[in-house]
Amino acid sequence: MKCEDCNTKLNYFALLESFWFGFKQVKCLRCDSIFEHTSFNRILGGIIVFISTLVSNMTYIGEKALLQTFFVMLLSMFISSLITPLIMKFKKIKTKIHEK
Numbered sequence: 770m771k772c773e774d775c776n777t778k779l780n781y782f783a784l785l786e787s788f789w790f791g792f793k794q795v796k797c798l799r800c801d802s803i804f805e806h807t808s809f810n811r812i813l814g815g816i817i818v819f820i821s822t823l824v825s826n827m828t829y830i831g832e833k834a835l836l837q838t839f840f841v842m843l844l845s846m847f848i849s850s851l852i853t854p855l856i857m858k859f860k861k862i863k864t865k866i867h868e869k
């Protein structure tokens with residue numbers, strides 16, 4: 770994901786962090802343009818939760834291991850979210866590069 774204005778690559782971890790913390794807006798570090806998550810990213814988030822639920826269901830081995838199942842779910846959510854910065858889509862809502 771690149772900034773449309775200055776062509777700077779947006780930071781992978783900044784995107785990941787913004788995904789995890791309720792789809793926060795992302796700011797380009799170079800030109801201060803602000804990007805907003807599109808609904809595509811929210812759907813992506815839903816898919817990740819869905820897949821993680823499936824995975825934890827498959828590995829469910831009984832009530833005694835509930836904590837383990839919960840851990841598997843968190844882990845698979847975390848792992849699948851690692852690819853989200855690569856495919857997330859953003860909408861630019863503010864440009865600062867042209868203001869002088």
Ligand SMILES: [Zn+2]
Pocket residue numbers: 772773774775776777797798799800801802
């Ligand atoms: Zn920029």
